[in-house]
Amino acid sequence: MAELNRLSKEEFHQTGKLPLTVVLDNIRSCHNIGSIFRTSDALLIETIWLCGITATPPNKEIHKTALDAELSVPWKYADDTLEAIRQLKSAGYTLYAVEQVENSISLPDFRVDVQGKTALVFGNELKGVQQQVIDLCDGAIEIPQYGTKHSFNVSVSAGIVLWELSRQFR
Numbered sequence: 667m668a669e670l671n672r673l674s675k676e677e678f679h680q681t682g683k684l685p686l687t688v689v690l691d692n693i694r695s696c697h698n699i700g701s702i703f704r705t706s707d708a709l710l711i712e713t714i715w716l717c718g719i720t721a722t723p724p725n726k727e728i729h730k731t732a733l734d735a736e737l738s739v740p741w742k743y744a745d746d747t748l749e750a751i752r753q754l755k756s757a758g759y760t761l762y763a764v765e766q767v768e769n770s771i772s773l774p775d776f777r778v779d780v781q782g783k784t785a786l787v788f789g790n791e792l793k794g795v796q797q798q799v800i801d802l803c804d805g806a807i808e809i810p811q812y813g814t815k816h817s818f819n820v821s822v823s824a825g826i827v828l829w830e831l832s833r834q835f836r
Contacts, residue, residue, distance in 0.1 A: 678738055683712040684835050686778075687744040687759065688828070690714070691747040691795050692718035693820060698791065700731030701821035707735035708834040714739055714784075715749040715754075751802045759785040761803040763795040764827050766816070770808035778831045786827060788820050 667827070673681060688711055693699055699721055706714055715758050716722050723729070723736040744750040751761060760779060764786055778784055787803060789795030800806060809818060809826055 685783040689715040689787040692790040695726030700728040712826040715750040726833040732741040770806040
């Protein structure tokens with residue numbers, strides 16, 4: 667770990683996190699959930715909200731891709747994503763759905779408010795972010811794509827967007 671300049675578990679827990687929260691809206695795949703935990707650990711994301719059918723730790727399938735990040739990144743569970751969104755809004759977060767919708771902001775043009783708290787909502791692998799959730803968000807971020815496919819895997823989307831926003835915070 668020292669050779670890689672990585673934090674110990676104790677150092678990780680004492681290190682300040684980015685004011686950036688992830689909301690997973692009905693994610694089906696435990697491997698995607700675990701991958702998002704691992705990315706969130708790597709980028710010092712504050713919290714993950716697991717909503718609806720999204721599985722929660724402890725779970726061996728989440729662990730398979732999280733590699734203990736499910737133990738380092740704080741998480742909360744909400745039966746309904748709308749409940750999580752309302753709680754985050756009341757706590758002063760600005761919310762963005764990561765989704766292809768009308769009036770979305772292209773990721774290269776998006777600028778995070780580094781003085782504020784931001785929450786990003788990532789949606790179900792087949793249906794995306796629920797429309798009711800999008801309607802409660804302050805905006806939407808879209809990742810430009812240029813090939814024949816018009817979507818990324820949710821864990822890939824999370825990696826791309828979280829890396830860019832964490833870069834902006836730093």
